[in-house]
Every structure is written in structure tokens, then in C-alpha cells.
Amino acid sequence: MANRLAGATSPYLLQHKDNPVDWWPWGEGAFDEARRRDVPVLISVGYAACHWCHVMAHESFEDESIAALLNDGFVAIKVDREERPDVDTVYMTATQAMTGQGGWPMTVFATPGGEPFFCGTYFPKQSFAHLLGSVTTAWREQRDEVLTQGAAVVQAVGGAQLVGGPTAPISADLLGAAMVALLKDHDQTYGGFGGAPKFPPHMNLLFLLRHHERTGSAEALETVRHTCEQMARGGLYDQLAGGFARYSVDATWTVPHFEKMLYDNALLLRVYTQLWRLTGDVIARRVADETAAFLLRDLGTGPGGLASALDADAAGVEGSTYAWTPAELVEALGEEDGRWAADLFRVTASGTFEHGKSVLVLARDIDEADPTLIARWQDVRQRLLTVRAARPQPARDDKVVAAWNGLAITALAEHGVLTGSAASRAAAVSLAGVLAVRHLVDGRLRRISRDGLAGEPAGVLEDYGCVAEAFLAVHQITADPRWPALAKQLLDVALDHFGTGQGGFYDTADDAEKLLTRPADPTDNATPSGASSVCAALVAYAALTGDTSYREAADTALATLGPLIEGHPRFAGYAATVAEAALAGPYEIAVATTDPSDPLAEAAFRHAPGGSVVVVGEPDRPGVPLLADRPLLDGRATAYVCRGFFCERPVTTPADLLTRLAK
Structure with missing residues (x-):
């Protein structure tokens, strides 16, 4: 043997x-x-x-x-x-x-x-x-x-795996029908779609947020808000340390399957950040901040990059780190606080999990309670977390997956620029540097690295799409010309080596290891499909650079995904999200300024519709096409709002910018 x-x-x-x-x-x-x-x-x-x-x-x-x-x-x-x-x-x-x-x-x-x-x-x-x-x-x-x-x-x-099937060009009617079909499956009581087991529908929620911004649909926005609140109060969400589990075994989000995956938390960070941007929702902002902190604290690796997952088990027992009895709460907090915590987190003698234990849920609204009550809640959380740290902890899968780190970079960039989190912003730039140096080898992506060394498996289509989109997100918060140049390199590989010749994409390159068949799965499941993620990067790259050939490639590829969006919207969430951006333009916003902290820059990021591209920097910065020929007006910061490669008259005040974006 x-x-x-x-x-x-x-x-x-x-x-x-x-x-x-x-x-x-x-x-x-x-x-x-x-x-x-x-x-x-x-x-x-x-x-x-x-x-x-x-x-x-x-x-x-x-x-x-x-x-x-x-x-x-x-x-x-x-x-x-x-x-x-x-x-x-x-x-x-x-x-x-x-x-x-x-x-x-x-x-x-x-x-x-x-x-x-x-x-x-x-x-x-x-x-x-x-x-x-x-x-x-x-x-x-x-x-x-x-x-x-x-x-x-x-x-x-x-x-x-056959390719070259029917196509359906993206239209307002197609996306409107997709929203209607999606909302038929909405759980009006507990949020989410369908019944148990229930997975966090992050990509569908991103689609609904963008659909709301383009159409004004109140129903789409309320579906997102309701689902996000229910998930955040349930056992799916770690009520002590932040971060979401993979799925709930029930329809009420009470008992999770306990592993925490990088990709889920990255996509949910985007959802909660964007929900807060649109509504100012207090729960959404807290969960976004805590999820970003979870990514950096619990999944950060010494050599750089984010680990792929935390295990469902600890010491061979599923969920043993996370479940509590009333007696354990009293032992950890004392009689008074223990009973108060049991009531707040719905920990009962009968339990909601195995062996009479309960998974912590937030039984009542507390985010906008009296400051004294909030302080008590936060103190109890920290004390319980300290006790929990002494229990056996889940193992960590510390390999760095290119695509999933790309998803995290995009999420952290959005969180950093919208909330002002310096930690998220710095992490996005640092992680992008790790992928550029470690995973990009001789012009091609490697899928994984571990302990600072790139592994042998070649990158698949989702790696190219998610990493290219991430590089473009970092470009938008830095105006560094390095990132669109690298994104172009990845997109050219995707077009040249993964294309079907009929507008769509295979999941593996034409020079990759030959398998029984060459996979080409367009569905968005746990993560965006390779095709959806490449389309997202193509749309953003075209908007940032003005290169219409990449937009043409995106439109052709999106048409191959149109039938999936139309017929099975629950499995085309990211494709529909990208389609919303494409149908909206997307907006191309350049803020010419010598002061990146100018209120006009903040307004551009805060109020740009989802899927927009925004770049802030000095006029005519080399290597940044969106800032070319964008002079300051009267020496003041100046915003240029374009859409579909057509530009409005420039503005110099946040109020005028909001008027432009409201058209």
C-alpha cells in the first residue's frame, strides 16, 4: 500500500x-x-x-x-x-x-x-x-x-455540455420577467427563495438591488431588505463573530450547515454594503462591517490571500464550537446576564440543535435600541466570544483560490470606498497585489496557492472573470493604471482561449488538460459562473477604457445567457446582475480633482448606480482613459457623467451630480 x-x-x-x-x-x-x-x-x-x-x-x-x-x-x-x-x-x-x-x-x-x-x-x-x-x-x-x-x-x-444553443438579447422586458418569476418563489415570512435547505441567495439579491435602481421597483428592494434582515438575525449568521455559514438546513435560517465559505461571505458583503448604500439600514451596515472584519481576521493568511473556508466540524463534531445551552450561558456570563442572553439569543432548554443545544439567533430588534442596551449586548457578545475561543475550533482550509479572492477584493473595495473603511480598502489593494504577483504566471492564471506558493492547477474561466473584475474594482478606488492593464491581459486570454466561437465560453482553456468533455456550465450556483463573471469584467473594462470591442463581446456573451435568465432566474443571478448594468449603460463617472477626499468624489461613489464605474484622480492622468480630457472647471473638482459612451455637461457640486445620476 x-x-x-x-x-x-x-x-x-x-x-x-x-x-x-x-x-x-x-x-x-x-x-x-x-x-x-x-x-x-x-x-x-x-x-x-x-x-x-x-x-x-x-x-x-x-x-x-x-x-x-x-x-x-x-x-x-x-x-x-x-x-x-x-x-x-x-x-x-x-x-x-x-x-x-x-x-x-x-x-x-x-x-x-x-x-x-x-x-x-x-x-x-x-x-x-x-x-x-x-x-x-x-x-x-x-x-x-x-x-x-x-x-x-x-x-x-x-x-x-453542448454550446451554441438559442440566444436572447438582454432587454428591459426580459429582466422584468425574470424579477417577477424570481419573486414568485420569495418566502414572504422568512425571506429567501424556496424552502429547506435554504441557501443565501446573494447573487439574486444583487440583481434585485440593481433592478430596483434602474426601475424604481419597491417590491424588489423590500425583498432584499426583508431577506437580509432575516438572514442576519438567524443562525445562518454568526451572532458573535460575524460571517455567514454555507446554508440553513431549515426554512427559517435557524440551524446552519456550519462551514463558512469565502465566496458566500464575499458576495454577501457586497449585498449588505449595497443595501446600506441605498437605504441607510442600520442592520445592513453592521453586518457589512462585521462580515468584512470576519474576512480579514479569520480568513487572512500569513503569506497573503484569503483562505477558502472554515470547517463545519470541530474535534469531529459538527457545530460544536457554536451551539449553547442556557446553563452554559449562565456559566459564561453569570446568572443575570446569562438569562438575559438566553432570552435575547433564543437559547432554550429544549434547544434548536443536537444534544439540547441551541444555535444563537437574534430574537428581537436591538440595533436601534437604547444605547445602554446596545452596550450590554456588545459586552455579552464579546464575553461569549472569549469563552467560545477556548472550545475546539473549526479547521481552516488555507488554500487561496484565485476566483474567490477576486470576489472578496471586489466586495472589500466597495465596502472600503462606500463606508470609509481604511482596512477594507487597504486589504483590497493588498490582495490584488497577491493575485497579480503569485497567481499570474507567464501571462496565465494559476487557480490556487498555499503557503505563498502557486499550485499547478490552471485557472478556469471563473478565475479569469472574477480576478479581472477585482482588478478593475481596485483601479476604481486607486486610479492606478496597472490594474486595467492586467485586467485586459486576463480578458484577452478569456476571449482567445475560452471562447466557443459563438459568443459563449467554455470553462476550461483550449490548451488545458483534456477531460471526457470540455465543460461549459453557464449557471450561477454557489459562485458566479465563469461566463457571468467574464461578462461583468468585459462591461466594466469597456466602460473604463472606451474600448467598444469588449462591450460588443459582453453583449454577445450576455445574449447566450439570456435564455437562462428568462427561464431559470434563480440560477442566473449574477448574469442578471451584469445584464442590469449593461442595460443601464452603465454610468461612467470621472471626477477630476487634486483632492481625492473632495465631497464630489464621495458623492460619486455613494450615489453611482450599481454596476457603474467611477474613477477619481487628477485630470489626464497617464494610463487612465476615463480621466483623459477632463479639465477642472474654475479650478474646482469636476464630475463628468457619461452613459453608453455619451457624456453630459460636467458639474462641480454634489447636488448637481445627483441630478445627473437621477436621469
Whole structure:
């Protein structure tokens, strides 16, 4: 037995390095070994913060008897889905085609050529042992049927990834219909869309905010406000340290699945920041500030970059860090404050979670209470957090994923410039520097880094889109010409190496490792699709530079996403968000000034509709096209408002600027 994971960089693979299973990392060597031995392949896909991945590992992969079955009859391959989303997409498509559903851990049995013939997710130990025996027997005695099944699955996977389908140009009617369809699924009581399990619908909320700004829809704005308030008061949100869990197992946001993912918190930071910008909502501002602090405090890594996740488990028990009993609150705070906290956080003797414990929720409105009450609440939070810090803590997946750091950079840039947070603003610039230096290698992106070193996996389309959008966000808060130049480099790679030739995009480059099929998934799921994120960057880059060829590419690509927005808006949230910006113009705002803190600059950022581009700096700053030929009027800071490459007369006061933006 020779487990080959000890040299891996992935924290998920390293979790399995001491298993008795003879694991291989993904690579041609594993398939060559399967051909040599004439045995099938087990492809096990998961990620470090996945609770049920841990359960299957403890039950099966750490068990000597299961390991013996695997080692004798299979070549076992372990894949980190976050490092290799391309591999994950191909086999998830196969799993969904065979079973009608998917999830992680994903368990795929394949031929030595990689063709899947049996797929599933989590299997209990006894079921898994029986399955291993059945697959081994089928491989030996029913080889022709197995190969026929594999060929059929490959054909189904290829069909699911076909490109060049119908298109629908973006229009006001299309986006209006998408909003109506989306709001039909809105939970009027608890917010969000659909029932349990309930995921934070960050991209749908961004779409609704932009739709409200363009159309004035009060219903769209109220849906966002209501959902954000319900999530922030629920157990989905960490009431002590900030930050959101991956999803709620119920429809009321009470009990979360406890892992905290970088991408969720980055996207939710944007939602709460933009909601506060539009409404001044006190809860939205607090949650935005706390989420930004969570990102930098709990996910920041020593070498730079943000870690990808905190685990759902601590000391092998899901949620053990976060749940409380009334007695534990009294022990931590004393009798009076303990009982007060139990009432405030709805901690009861019966509990809302396992073993009679409760997940903290905010049972009543306190953000605008009497200052004395607010001070007590904040004191209790801090004392409980101190006690909680002494408990076993969740493990952290400290790999740095390019796309997800890109999402965080954009969110931190927006939070920093809108709220005046120097920490968020500085972090956005610093993190962008990390990606530019560490992840951009010979003109191409690497998807991950860890301990300051770039990993081997090549960047996929979402990396190029999210990082390009992030570089453009940093350009807007710095006016540094370095960032649009780097964004152009990434967008040119996306257009040249990922394009389908019909306006859309594949998820992998034309010179990437060849898989069963070349994935091209346009849906926005946990994160923006590669296509949506590239469209966002193309629209912003065209607006910042005036290069209409990039806008033409964006419009063509958005048309390929139009049918998805029209037919399945819940799975096209970011595409619709970008489409709103494109339909609105977007606004291009240049503030020529020698003083970046001028009130005119603050007004431009604060009141620019979502999706706008804003640059503040000295007139004719080299390398910054939006500031070219933008003189100061009468020596005063001057704002130039353009839209669709057509400019209004310049203004010099915040009031006049707001009038321009209200048109």
C-alpha cells in the first residue's frame, strides 16, 4: 500500500494522507496504473470543509477492511473539487445524469479511460462495502455491460455540455420577467427563495438591488431588505463573530450547515454594503462591517490571500464550537446576564440543535435600541466570544483560490470606498497585489496557492472573470493604471482561449488538460459562473477604457445567457446582475480633482448606480482613459457623467451630480 497524498498542497487531500487507502492524486499516472492492473477507478471528490466528506472518511476510508477492498480491486483517486472544478463539473454532470441529483462527497466508478459507469454521493460504510463488491464482480463478469453503460454516460455528459444553443438579447422586458418569476418563489415570512435547505441567495439579491435602481421597483428592494434582515438575525449568521455559514438546513435560517465559505461571505458583503448604500439600514451596515472584519481576521493568511473556508466540524463534531445551552450561558456570563442572553439569543432548554443545544439567533430588534442596551449586548457578545475561543475550533482550509479572492477584493473595495473603511480598502489593494504577483504566471492564471506558493492547477474561466473584475474594482478606488492593464491581459486570454466561437465560453482553456468533455456550465450556483463573471469584467473594462470591442463581446456573451435568465432566474443571478448594468449603460463617472477626499468624489461613489464605474484622480492622468480630457472647471473638482459612451455637461457640486445620476 502506498498512499500518494503526502506531497499534496490541497488541505483536503492532506486530510486523507494517512488513510490505509492507496490514494492517488488526479493525474494520468493513476489511469495508467488502472490500465496496467485492468481494474476500474474510484474517483472520490470533496472539499476540506465538507461535513459528509468527513463522515465518509471516518466510516470508510479510515477503515482497514474497506481500504483492503479498494486497494485490491480499484485504483482510488482523491480530488479536491475546489482545486479542480473542471474535473468536478464533468463528473457532477455524470452523477446528476445517472441519479437526478448530486452533492459531495461525490463517488464515481469509472473505467481506466475515465468513463463513469456508476455514480453516487455519500454511502454509509456497509452500503459502500457492498457496492465495492458488486462493482468488482460486474467488472470481472459483466465487462461489456459496464463499458456500454460508461459510453452512454459519456454521451449524456457531452450532450449536457453542448454550446451554441438559442440566444436572447438582454432587454428591459426580459429582466422584468425574470424579477417577477424570481419573486414568485420569495418566502414572504422568512425571506429567501424556496424552502429547506435554504441557501443565501446573494447573487439574486444583487440583481434585485440593481433592478430596483434602474426601475424604481419597491417590491424588489423590500425583498432584499426583508431577506437580509432575516438572514442576519438567524443562525445562518454568526451572532458573535460575524460571517455567514454555507446554508440553513431549515426554512427559517435557524440551524446552519456550519462551514463558512469565502465566496458566500464575499458576495454577501457586497449585498449588505449595497443595501446600506441605498437605504441607510442600520442592520445592513453592521453586518457589512462585521462580515468584512470576519474576512480579514479569520480568513487572512500569513503569506497573503484569503483562505477558502472554515470547517463545519470541530474535534469531529459538527457545530460544536457554536451551539449553547442556557446553563452554559449562565456559566459564561453569570446568572443575570446569562438569562438575559438566553432570552435575547433564543437559547432554550429544549434547544434548536443536537444534544439540547441551541444555535444563537437574534430574537428581537436591538440595533436601534437604547444605547445602554446596545452596550450590554456588545459586552455579552464579546464575553461569549472569549469563552467560545477556548472550545475546539473549526479547521481552516488555507488554500487561496484565485476566483474567490477576486470576489472578496471586489466586495472589500466597495465596502472600503462606500463606508470609509481604511482596512477594507487597504486589504483590497493588498490582495490584488497577491493575485497579480503569485497567481499570474507567464501571462496565465494559476487557480490556487498555499503557503505563498502557486499550485499547478490552471485557472478556469471563473478565475479569469472574477480576478479581472477585482482588478478593475481596485483601479476604481486607486486610479492606478496597472490594474486595467492586467485586467485586459486576463480578458484577452478569456476571449482567445475560452471562447466557443459563438459568443459563449467554455470553462476550461483550449490548451488545458483534456477531460471526457470540455465543460461549459453557464449557471450561477454557489459562485458566479465563469461566463457571468467574464461578462461583468468585459462591461466594466469597456466602460473604463472606451474600448467598444469588449462591450460588443459582453453583449454577445450576455445574449447566450439570456435564455437562462428568462427561464431559470434563480440560477442566473449574477448574469442578471451584469445584464442590469449593461442595460443601464452603465454610468461612467470621472471626477477630476487634486483632492481625492473632495465631497464630489464621495458623492460619486455613494450615489453611482450599481454596476457603474467611477474613477477619481487628477485630470489626464497617464494610463487612465476615463480621466483623459477632463479639465477642472474654475479650478474646482469636476464630475463628468457619461452613459453608453455619451457624456453630459460636467458639474462641480454634489447636488448637481445627483441630478445627473437621477436621469
